[in-house]
Amino acid sequence: MDILALRNVSKHFGGVAAVDGVNCSVRQGEIFGLIGPNGAGKTTLLNVICGLADPYQGEITFKDQRIAGKKPWDIARLGIGRTFQIVQPFHGLTIRENVAIGAMFGKKGHEGSIKEALSLADKALELTGLSHRADDLATQITLSQRKRLEMARALAMEPDLLLLDEVMAGLHLTEISEMMEIVKRVNEQGITIFIIEHVMKAVMGISHRIMVLHYGKTIAVDTPERIAENSRVIEVYLGERYAARRAKRLAGSEMGS
């Protein structure tokens, strides 16, 4: 079943189409990767989904409900959480409070008390390995911890769909594998994940399916293995000449065998 479906979605800035007629559907429970060179329109697409880039053309349905034109907070309450590429913590609040905000205002936000929100926050902090920093201010932690804070905050909203925008950018190798583990663990809890990532090893390693965006257009949607083999994708990432040489080489080796 599809949890999120985009039909012919376009977003123009002035005369430039940042997202140009994108169609895709994210299945319930999967990890859906979105890759593409810089300026491909990945973050814009995320903004469109979570209501930050209104108005746009096309149709988006989330759990069979149209969300076009809805405000970010309405979309958030339907069950979509997101993180930001450039971390955006709430300064002046502790880590725990930052995360509790998600619980206070997220999916079931209007029901619970502040106390309940704080205990939900503790759970999300544990899942992301931040418990030991709970009482620090958001300005006092490292980048890797701030990326996890973004994640914890979105998790505390108890979303059905989590949009992750480059949660691994700028991290070193061990931190990346830790983050991959966290993403997998979150997914095992039944949360569908839509992840933008530049770190190929990571996104190839955890995604069930991957979509490639180039100048706002979809050029491929497939499993990681087949994406790696897709000549159009290689062309986009490594240039036409490399793609042509590779095609020749492949043809040559086939002949040789």
Added chain:
Amino acid sequence: MLQQLVNALLLGGIYALVGVGFSLIYGVMNIINLAHGALIMLAAYTTFWVFQLYGVDPFASIVISMALFFVIGFILQKYIVNRVVGQNVLMTMVLTYGFELIAVNFALYFWHADYRAVNPTYAGTGLEIGDVVVPYIKLGILTVAIVLTSLLYLFMTRTKIGNAIQATSLNKDAAQLVGIDIQYIYSFTYGLSAALAAAAGTLIAIVYTVTPSMEGGFLGKAFVIAILGGLGNSLGAIVGGVVLALAETFGVVVFGAAYQQIVGYVIFLLVLIVRPCGLVGRRFFSEL
């Protein structure tokens, strides 16, 4: 009707000058200079006293007041405002309002709330073209306003320091990287803005009465003009000045004299909400 149009254009010259300096500071430093009205007021007094005591023609005293206020502005920025550039909106605005309060108190203390006027001998004469009368004074003012804004444009585009100011307003980090001393640029910009305010103040002194409480009105005008032209866009302020002058002049014709100010502020709020980039500005887009 034609007479109204001519009046509006003549007024537009002064308004443009009021707005240009105000917008310039915002464009370069992101500061709303609430002392702008006070600078205009003090310059108007300077013109008045120079005329009263030494008989200097008000048009000639533009040079004096501009030079004087350039120095004052430069010093204010160098020793005080530079310490808070880049801090939040509130800090910088409140700080510049501190200058305003001191300036008003200064004027009230020494010159009292009396109304004063500069009356050169050629006041009251004018050029008659058909039914339309164009007072020489106002024609002179418009000429000065056009000359000054043109000079500003040339300064910004043709001189090294003008280019440095523009570079700083586009991206202060990049400007610093290529070796621009932005502290100096800030001081220079404030001085330039103060000099433009002084020019406006001098011209205002020729046609209006001078009083310590005139600052509020002209600060308000600077707001409206700058927003109409696009905040930070100093050439847009010229458009803003002319538009405001037209709106006020015809607002009075349509609604009555009481509505002169109201028309301006209504337009101001509408533009702020509907088109914050100003009438001639372009929107900017950025990714998150």
Added chain:
Amino acid sequence: MMATRLTFLGKISRPLRLIAYAALAILLGLIPFTADGYWVRVCTNFFMFVIMVEGVNIISGYTGYAALGNVVFFGIGAYVTAILMSTFGLDFFIALILAGIVAGAFAFGLGMPILRTKGHYFVMATIGLNELVKQVVSNLDSLTGGGKGISLPIPSMPPRINYAFFYFVMLAIAIICVFVVYRLSKSKFGYGIRCIKANEQAAGVMGINTTMYKALAWTLSAFFTGLAGGVYAYWQTFIEPPVVFDVVFAIKMFLMLLLGGQGTVLGPVIGTFVVEFLGELIWGHAADLQLGILGTLVIVVVLFVPQGLVEVTRNKTIGRIFSTRRVKEPQPVEF
């Protein structure tokens, strides 16, 4: 966070705190009956500013929208009270409540469009709004008396009782106002608006209805400011546009807020106390230098105490400011 911001009260043990409160209550209750009429007026003025500064604290300190033109609600409250009492003959308290409601409704209605603007644009919009309303009030002669001002019925009380009456009305509203801000700071709503201040976009994505929260915060701010204006009008028995829509008033409010500390419960009270009483001591003797002194104070506060006194005492930086010799010495950790 809020709890730690109140440390200098919270650290005192509970019985001591109760005694302090009781002493404060007795002191406040006795002032109008023992002090000179002049000081009763000064205290009433102090309470009035506490209300307004807490009001501006809600929208500026907590929500991050620097409503420099908030004085517009003071003027609206004052005029609504004046018109309802003198033209429609309403009772003071009914007129006062209505004044607060009208000011609040005005903020809510205009807040929706105006709060879409941000940063400098918002500040300018609020100043423009204040000027606009001032001009409209000055020209609606039939309703507001125009530029000539409007008189209110003079309360039929002996002067002493009159002073005490306004003293206690202002005090009551000030206490309610501080209490509301205190509750607010611990509520979900309070968290919501603090998030808006910290990062509005992220707040929206977390499920906070930023448009509504901002408008409600401004409404609350305007309601209290309007009440202060209403009491002021009846207290003075005469108001005119340049006085109740005075931007200098607004600047004074922000000076107090900055000095005390934005986004804290007691900061505004402390800031107002310092400015009002210090100011009274200074410009009580030099009335013609009042504006200049205020201006100087503004500059000094922005340059040297931008965090506000509450924050300064918390960080013990006050010691650093006042001791010139031992700048580099390590700061003691315990409070």
